[in-house]
Amino acid sequence: MSHQTDILIVGAGPAGLLAAIIATQLGLSFEIIEARDGLHPEPSAHVLKTHSMEVYRRIGIADAIFAQSTPEELQRCIVWCESLTGLCYGRLDLSGKKGLSPRFTRISPVYSANVPQNILEPLLKARLVERHGSDPVRFGHRLVNFSQDDEGVSARVQCGETTCELRARYIIGADGAGSSVRRSAGIAMDGPPALAHFLAIHIRSDAMPILARHPGVVFFVRAPGLSGFFIVHQPVGSQVFMLRIDPEIDPPEGFDEAQCREIVDRVIGCAHDYSITSVGNWVMSAQIARHYRAGRALLVGDAGHRFPPTGGLGLNTGVEDVENLMWKLNAVIRGKAGIDLLDSYEQECRPIAIRNTEQSVxxxxxxxxxxxxxxxxxxxxxxxxxxxxxxxxxxxPQFATLHAAVENQIDHFAFLELEMAARLTNGAFVPPARTVPTPVLPLEGFQPSFQPGNHVPHFWLSPGRAALDALRFDAFTLFVPAETEAAWRAAAGAIDGDYLDLDIIALDGTMRSDQASVADYWGQDPFAVLVRPDGRIGWIEPPGLADRAAALEEALGHIAGRASGPVPKERVA
Known part of the structure; x- marks a missing residue:
């Protein structure tokens, strides 16, 4: 059966829309379907970590996101309280740890943002439509199931009363925690399905008078008969209170609007004008898909992992999933890599999800x-x-105990290792044959370097153009010492194998960020650095290299999941 498209993307949330944008940039054909009738109506996730903003910079929407982000001064505090205007048990002051601050500018051209999902999704969709030239999202289309063979997948999709079949080379499950792709692929979830249950009461209001006392985004509210957290998605706009409940005693469907209003009144603690926009329930879980790939089916985002919200890692882990997966699919589909390269997706990303789940718990x-x-x-x-x-x-004296307990939460809300791309310990990269300098002491667990498996460190190539900006989703990038540029260009031209494009960029050791120079990352012996399309370092030049062409081709072949030379016909996907 002929393929209708390269990729069928199931789900038009943050992960699915990002996958579609990158597919468009890569020139891959795709269909994207969404069971809902439109984008997510409620705020849901809202924390966008620094590395996610790096990815959004690469697709051209970082500035639009920053324009919608909660102002830095209103993100300053995390508060534990009896009510938003009542007794404060303690507050964590994040001054200097949010927004455009030296904490971020020394390690990235961007910084974290606070934008609710129902604002983020329209920004992603608008970028998709702009890049694609039309609106490709099919709303109201639900995946029933799919089957697969050696050449592709056949998906049965329902739209209203009609059912159709779509044929694609690969299917991406970006359809959330209840993923139909995961279910149809027979992939089990590991971990507890329910750590806690919450009633989500969404409101709209002008929260600025409330925030005057404690400017912040998250308020943990605890009083007799009341336990939960209040999230200020927008200071003037949407907020939500997540009330912890026992569904056996208080089933969520039993709360009427009057009861919800009584709860919100207690949470706010003073007369305040607001409207309830919706009420729902949410189950906190800590689960990871046993596999991220089943043949031609691949999972991204919440379809592959469900985290507690503590840490804001869920959506951000999905961004890292998509960034890791899409260049590999492109290479395999175009015959530039063996299908074995897709094995490295689970190999690299599932351990990150495990780490993030454990951290969230x-x-x-x-x-x-x-x-x-x-x-x-x-x-x-x-x-x-x-x-x-x-x-x-x-x-x-109990305040001293409370304040110490609050200060102990700092890693939850401000820890650079979790802000940045996770370090890979195994996967599609070549272990180094040299000692890699680490010129910068670990910053909140984060230590940038040219170590293979790390994301390329931040430095400026020219005013306003970061190393990150030189990367392409459809090409490798070889950063080389300026004095060896000609030799490396000759070596690249001598390679016989059919790989993704290779961009060569000459580096001057004086290029730097606010933190370190390229020379600092090189040490005493400058060397070439091969960067994958997702920004991960795939290989570094070993000392005393005699044959640049052979070494570069061997490295590209290793990363691509095959030996040097053309991909055998039976392994072209």
């Missing part, structure tokens, strides 16, 4: 020390007594 568990300090773990009576003692007595 640790963040969630660590907040228990605040609950213990309040006495909430011993019941509402003890909690009420503690609150009564604290109210009106700023010198109460």
């Amino acid at each position: 640790r963040n969630n568990d660590r907040m228990q020390i605040i609950e213990t300090a309040l006495g909430g773990d011993r019941g509402d009576t003890v909690l009420a007594e503690t609150i009564g003692e604290l109210r009106g007595d700023e010198a109460h």
Whole structure:
């Protein structure tokens, strides 16, 4: 059966839309279907980590996202309180750790942002339409199931009362936690399906008067009979309170608007004008797909992993999934790499999801020390007594315990290792044959270097043009010392194998970021650095290299999942 398209993307959320944008840039044909009738109506995810913003810079929407982001001064605090305007148990001051600050400018051309998902998705979709030339998203189209053979997948798709079949080389499951692609592929999830249950009460209001006391995005609210967190997605616009519930005692469908309004009134703690826009329920889980690939089916985003929200890692991990996957699919589809390259997608990305799941669970568990300090773990009576003692007595010794417990949460909300692209320990890269300098001490766990498996460090090639900006999704990039540029160009021209394009960029050791120069990353012996289309370092020149062409071709072949030379016909996908 002939292929209708290269890729069928199921799901038009943040991961699916990003996959479609990159597919467009790569010149791959695709269909993108979405079971919903439109984009996500509620804010949901809102934290965009620095590395996600690097990817968004590469597709040309970073500035549009920053224009919609919560102002830095309103992201300053994370607050633990009885209510938004009541007794404050403690607050984590993130001054200097959000927005355009030296903390970020020394390691990236961008920085983190706070933009709700229902604002992000239209920005992604607008970019997709602009790049594609028309709107390719088929809303109201639900994947029923799919089958696959040696040449592609056949998907049965329902639209209203009609069902059609779509044929593609590959299918990407970007269809969220309840993924129909994952289910149809028979991929199981590992981990607890339910750590906690929440009632989500979405409101619209002008929250600026509330934020005057504690400018912040997240408020953890704890009082007798009340436990949850209030998220300010937009200071003037959408906010949500996530109320922790026991569904066996208080099923979410049992909450009417009057009860929800009573809850929100308690959370805010003063007279405040707002409207309830929707009420839903959400289950916190910590699960990872046992496999990210089943033949020609691949999972990205929430289809492959479900995290607790503590850390804001879910959407961002999905961005890293798509960035890692799309160049590999392009190389395989075009016969520039063996199909074995796709094995490295799971090999590289699943450990990142495991790390992020574990970190999210640790963040969630660590907040228990605040609950213990309040006495909430011993019941509402003890909690009420503690609150009564604290109210009106700023010198109460229990505040010192609470403040120490709050300060202990800093890694949850500001930790650069989780802001940046994760380090790979295994996958489609060549282990180094030289000692790689690490000129910068670890910054909150993050240590940039030219180590293969790392993302290429940030430095400026020229004013306004970062190393990141030189990368292409459809090409390798070889950064070389300026004095060896001619030799490397000759070597690249001597390669016989059929690989993705190779861009060669000469580096001057004085090129630098606010943190370090290229010379610092080189050390005493400048060397060439081969960067994959996703920004990962794939290979570095070994010392005393005699045959540049042979070494470069061997490195490209290793990364591409094949020996040097053309891809055997039976392995072209």
